[in-house]
Amino acid sequence: MAERPIVAARGEARDLRGEGGGFRRVAIGTTWFWLLLFALAPNLLVVAVSLLERGEREFVRVAFSVGSYVRLLDPLYAGVFWSSFRLAAIATIVCLLIAYPFALAVARAPLRWRPALLALVVIPFWTSSLVRTYAIVILIKTEGLLNAGLLALGLVDEPIEILYTELAVLIGFVYTELPFMVLPLYAAMEKLDWRLVEAARDLGAGAWAVLWRVLVPLTLPGIIAGSMLVFLPALGMFYVADVLGGAKELLIGNLIRDQFLSARDWPFGAAASVVVTLLMAALIGVYALSQRRLGSRGAA
Amino acid sequence: MIRTLARVYQGLVFLLLYLPIAVLVAFSFNDSRSSLTWRGFTTDWYVKLIEDGDLLVAAGNSAVVALLAATCATVIGTLTALALYRYRFRGKTMAEGLVFVLIMAPEIVMGISLLILFVALGMGLGFTTVLLAHVTFCLPFVTVTVLARLNGFDRHLVEAAQDLGASELQTVARVILPMAAPALAVGWLLSFTLSLDDVIITTFVAGPDYELLPLKLYSMVRRGVTPEINALSTVLFVLTLIVAGLAQRLLRHH
Numbered sequence: 001m002a003e004r005p006i007v008a009a010r011g012e013a014r015d016l017r018g019e020g021g022g023f024r025r026v027a028i029g030t031t032w033f034w035l036l037l038f039a040l041a042p043n044l045l046v047v048a049v050s051l052l053e054r055g056e057r058e059f060v061r062v063a064f065s066v067g068s069y070v071r072l073l074d075p076l077y078a079g080v081f082w083s084s085f086r087l088a089a090i091a092t093i094v095c096l097l098i099a100y101p102f103a104l105a106v107a108r109a110p111l112r113w114r115p116a117l118l119a120l121v122v123i124p125f126w127t128s129s130l131v132r133t134y135a136i137v138i139l140i141k142t143e144g145l146l147n148a149g150l151l152a153l154g155l156v157d158e159p160i161e162i163l164y165t166e167l168a169v170l171i172g173f174v175y176t177e178l179p180f181m182v183l184p185l186y187a188a189m190e191k192l193d194w195r196l197v198e199a200a201r202d203l204g205a206g207a208w209a210v211l212w213r214v215l216v217p218l219t220l221p222g223i224i225a226g227s228m229l230v231f232l233p234a235l236g237m238f239y240v241a242d243v244l245g246g247a248k249e250l251l252i253g254n255l256i257r258d259q260f261l262s263a264r265d266w267p268f269g270a271a272a273s274v275v276v277t278l279l280m281a282a283l284i285g286v287y288a289l290s291q292r293r294l295g296s297r298g299a300a
Numbered sequence: 301m302i303r304t305l306a307r308v309y310q311g312l313v314f315l316l317l318y319l320p321i322a323v324l325v326a327f328s329f330n331d332s333r334s335s336l337t338w339r340g341f342t343t344d345w346y347v348k349l350i351e352d353g354d355l356l357v358a359a360g361n362s363a364v365v366a367l368l369a370a371t372c373a374t375v376i377g378t379l380t381a382l383a384l385y386r387y388r389f390r391g392k393t394m395a396e397g398l399v400f401v402l403i404m405a406p407e408i409v410m411g412i413s414l415l416i417l418f419v420a421l422g423m424g425l426g427f428t429t430v431l432l433a434h435v436t437f438c439l440p441f442v443t444v445t446v447l448a449r450l451n452g453f454d455r456h457l458v459e460a461a462q463d464l465g466a467s468e469l470q471t472v473a474r475v476i477l478p479m480a481a482p483a484l485a486v487g488w489l490l491s492f493t494l495s496l497d498d499v500i501i502t503t504f505v506a507g508p509d510y511e512l513l514p515l516k517l518y519s520m521v522r523r524g525v526t527p528e529i530n531a532l533s534t535v536l537f538v539l540t541l542i543v544a545g546l547a548q549r550l551l552r553h554h
Contacts, residue, residue: 023469027383032391034376035398038436042413043401049416059419098313105310117310119548124317126544128497130514131533134521135320138327141525143334145323178317236408239499243521253408253500260412260504270416273409284404 043277050270059266068271077255077272084252085279087166088234091173095181095230096223098174103185103222104215107192121186125179132176133243140168164246172244173234180233181226188222224287232280252276321537328530345531355516355532362496362513365427369434370491374484376435377442377491381480382472384443385450402440410437411504418505425507433505434495441494442487449483450476482550489547493540 050068055061071077106117124132140146140162147159162168192215200214216223238253252272259269328346332339349355383389384396402410414436418429461475477484499514506512517536520529 021468023472024383024387027379028387028389030376031380031383031395034380034436034439035395035402038414038417038432039398039402042410042417043405045416045420046409046413098316101306101309102313105306108306109310115552119545120314120317122548123541123544124321126493126547127321127540128514128533128536130497130499130518130521131324131536132320134525134529134533135324137521138324138525138530139320175316175320232404232406236406236500238408239518239521256408256412257503260415266416269412273412276406277409280404280406 046270046273049266050274052267054265054267059264065267068265068267069275071268072271072275080250080252080255081275083250084235087170087173087251088231091170091177091234092181092227092231094170094174095178096227099178099181099185099226100223103182103189106182107186107189118186121179121182125183129176129237130239133172133240136168136172136175137163137243140171163244166245168244169241169251172240173230173237176237176240177230177234180229184225184229185219185222188219188225192218221291224290228283228287231283235276235280324530325534325537328527328534330527333527345527346535348528349531349535352528354511355513358511358513358516361427361511365430365434365512366492366495369431369438369495370488372431372435373438373442373491374488377439377487378446378477378480378484380439381443381446381450382476385447386476399440399443402436403444407437407498407500411501414501415504425505426510429505429507430502430510430512433501434491434498437498437501438491438494441490442484445487445490446480446483449480453479482553485550486547489543489550493543496536496539 049060051064051066052060053063053065053067072081106114106121109117138144142159142161142163144163146162147156150156151159162171196218197210197214200210205213235251236253236256238251238257241251241254256269256272256276259265259272263269329341329343330338331342331344380395380399384392384399405413411433414429414433415425418425418432423429457479458471458475461471466474497514499518502512502515503518506515513536517529517532520526520532
């Protein structure tokens with residue numbers, strides 16, 4: 001409200017307390033109401049539930065217990081965490097390897113093509129992930145188009161079984177998450193000062209040196225942002241594991257979902273969710289730190 | 301040489317992105333239950349969709365929820381953006397942090413946390429809980445979109461309005477909102493598609509009796525591949541194309 005006093009002193013603003021003050025109160029009040037009730041309270045409740053005991057008839061029994069966290073250390077569940085993180089990490093790396101040269105090609109395309117190319121990149125981003133997961137099923141199922149093609153080309157003698165394997169889940173993650181990697185990379189490359197690349201070339205840098213010592217450091221914020229946008233959702237997308245992995249692939253998302261919808265062990269599901277959130281918070285912390293370091297290097 | 305290679309690669313990735321969807325759309329018009337061989341053109345599967353009463357109920361519910369959720373999220377998300385843009389107030393950093401939490405929180409975590417909240421409040425799961433949950437996950441996208449637009453403005457216009465005697469409400473209604481309008485529209489469109497497509501959060505807060513399109517589609521997909529699912533997916537994809545096209549136009553022309 002720094003800009004108000006002059007106006008108020010001249011007395012020109014009508015109803016400053018009533019109307020203007022009223023709007024301010026409504027905006028700030030609504031913001032607090034919604035954020036406290038639907039962002040803060042639910043997360044505190046998850047932490048609270050994770051520290052209670054499983055109830056017989058009610059969802060929880062009000063008795064303090066760290067039993068759920070202890071259970072998570074069981075090799076069975078630790079294994080679920082490990083395989084989920086591994087799969088999400090591989091998906092992130094594959095997405096990065098596919099998307100980086102692609103975003104580079106789009107960012108260097110002739111100016112008149114770029115809006116159309118960008119639109120083509122954005123459309124899958126807006127399309128339902130479930131629909132795109134289903135599209136993968138059609139393509140890779142035993143009697144699907146991929147096998148028909150491979151058989152016709154004589155590359156295989158009998159259909160290969162990809163559906164309901166870990167590979168299918170990986171393909172599903174890469175396909176549904178690829179647009180989320182492309183967009184931040186493209187945004188970083190569009191802003192890039194390409195004269196720096198030319199300068200490096202003029203000074204005799206080879207293709208690898210340009211890539212590793214100029215392009216990658218300059219587009220690092222895009223690489224990190226894209227990796228987070230792929231890695232974090234991949235942990236929770238239980239339907240990709242369900243539809244493409246059959247019931248065989250148990251990932252964190254499926255584990256948490258089952259605790260709430262079928263096994264009815266809310267404290268255990270809440271504890272798993274708290275651990276996922278903490279691990280993500282740690283990742284985001286590393287991201288924020290790296291951004292700050294990049295920022296200070298840029299300023300220096 | 302490198303340029304040709306780049307174009308070929310670019311084409312390959314676009315093929316990778318669009319081939320599965322193209323196959324899905326093509327086989328929604330195939331006159332055969334098997335999705336491998338082409339037996340001629342038909343629109344039977346679309347007729348089947350319209351004749352499926354349960355599906356229409358789910359689609360109707362989803363349309364109502366998406367329209368209401370997008371509208372509420374746009375109103376509340378814009379109020380939040382205005383509060384963060386215009387005013388200094390106690391705990392502002394925390395409010396910004398909570399918006400960030402809503403964006404970054406994995407959907408599954410948000411789903412179970414809202415379920416626990418609704419049960420703790422003694423609310424029965426159904427329309428109301430779905431609507432509240434959808435408004436909550438759409439809201440930060442509106443706030444961020446509008447805030448980005450507001451930060452791109454010339455602040456002098458706002459100051460000029462106030463120097464000319466406009467009240468706070470007039471300044472917001474006649475100066476700030478008209479300038480931010482395209483961002484509001486894009487936020488609404490994004491919220492509408494997010495609400496229409498959401499599976500994860502909706503799974504937790506819908507309860508057993510409230511049918512919604514993404515949940516219905518999910519249970520169909522789990523049972524296997526059928527041309528009806530292809531038809532339904534095609535309808536959803538075309539809807540997405542229209543909404544994304546509108547959003548792109550709005551962003552480019554303003």
